[in-house]
Amino acid sequence: xxxxxxxxxxxxxxxxxxxxxxxxxxxxxxxxxxxxxxxxxxxxxxxxxxxxxxxxxxxxxxxxxxxxxxxxxxxxxxxxxxxxxxxxxxxxxxxxxxxxxxxxxxxxxxxxxxxxxxxxxxxxxxxxxxxxxxxxxxxxxxxxxxxxxxxxxxxxxxxxxxxxxxxxxxxxxxxxxxxxxxxxxxxxxxxxxxxxxxxxxxxxxxxxxxxxxxxxxxxxxxxxxxxxxxxxxxxx
Numbered sequence: 001x002x003x004x005x006x007x008x009x010x011x012x013x014x015x016x017x018x019x020x021x022x023x024x025x026x027x028x029x030x031x032x033x034x035x036x037x038x039x040x041x042x043x044x045x046x047x048x049x050x051x052x053x054x055x056x057x058x059x060x061x062x063x064x065x066x067x068x069x070x071x072x073x074x075x076x077x078x079x080x081x082x083x084x085x086x087x088x089x090x091x092x093x094x095x096x097x098x099x100x101x102x103x104x105x106x107x108x109x110x111x112x113x114x115x116x117x118x119x120x121x122x123x124x125x126x127x128x129x130x131x132x133x134x135x136x137x138x139x140x141x142x143x144x145x146x147x148x149x150x151x152x153x154x155x156x157x158x159x160x161x162x163x164x165x166x167x168x169x170x171x172x173x174x175x176x177x178x179x180x181x182x183x184x185x186x187x188x189x190x191x192x193x194x195x196x197x198x199x200x201x202x203x204x205x206x207x208x209x210x211x212x213x214x215x216x217x218x219x220x221x222x223x224x225x226x227x228x229x230x231x232x233x234x235x236x
Contacts, residue, residue, distance in 0.1 A: 019112065023170045024102035031098025038091050055080060056088055063092045069214050072188055076196040082189055089185050093156050097177055100124075101160040101170070108164070128161035135162050140176055143168075147180035148187075156181040 019025035042060075046053035055078045063071035068089050075085035106112040107121050114121065135142040143166070147159040156177050163173030199209070 019106075022106075022111075024105045024111075027098055027170065027174070028102035028106075031095055031102070034091070034098060035095045038095065051078075052080075052084070056084070059085070059088050060092050063089055064096070066215060068093065068185060068188055069192070072185075072192050073196075073214050076193055082193065085193075086185060086189050089189075090182055093181050093185070094178060097156050097160050097174065097181070100157050101164070101174065104161050105164050105170070124158060124161055127158050128165055132162055132165050135159075136166055139166075140168075140172075143173075143176050144180040147177050148184045155184070 020029065042053055042056050045056065055075060058078075059071040059075050062074055071089055071092070072085050075088065103114060104121060104124065107114055108125070135146050138145070143159055143163055146162065147155045159177045159180070160173055163177060164170075168176070
């Protein structure tokens with residue numbers, strides 16, 4: 001172990017007191033606390049209903065990986081209603097924003113380095129820069145509209161990065177991003193639930209078909225974005 005590696009431990013320890021004196025540090029700790037609280041609820045729920053706990057876990061994983069549309073479809077296909085599906089997705093996306101925003105800001109300001117997240121943060125910065133000009137024209141309203149995007153990492157997470165690039169205060173950015181996110185989640189909830197109730201009459205396979213179609217649409221959207229990016233389209 002070299003000298004630099006030996007010193008990395010004390011440096012990490014000493015940076016936390018300074019970090020907690022910043023707005024971003026407080027937001028990061030809030031995000032961690034909210035994430036841990038949610039995980040504890042999932043574990044406790046397993047004692048009452050393993051099936052519900054599994055559905056919550058599936059919705060959480062799918063939201064992070066593929067977005068809220070797939071996550072909510074899984075919840076409704078599992079036979080659950082708005083009372084579970086909406087809060088779970090609100091929790092997941094709130095945690096994502098509260099964890100990502102402070103890490104992104106601290107990294108951009110060079111206050112704290114996150115070596116393992118370097119490439120991810122650079123990619124998010126590039127995506128935010130590409131959409132920055134569009135959102136800037138309309139200010140807060142533009143940012144609010146942007147977070148309505150339903151796909152992975154194109155809504156609230158990138159929206160919070162754009163809020164920082166626009167120079168909005170931290171709490172204003174989070175307020176706008178989360179309000180827009182919650183409105184979008186409620187809108188998707190009623191759309192997907194209505195679709196589910198209409199198709200369930202065709203048979204038990206219908207909900208699975210809906211999830212498959214949603215996943216295919218998302219994959220097709222990703223493929224199209226990659227193709228446009230490879231062609232050098234500056235607007236993507």
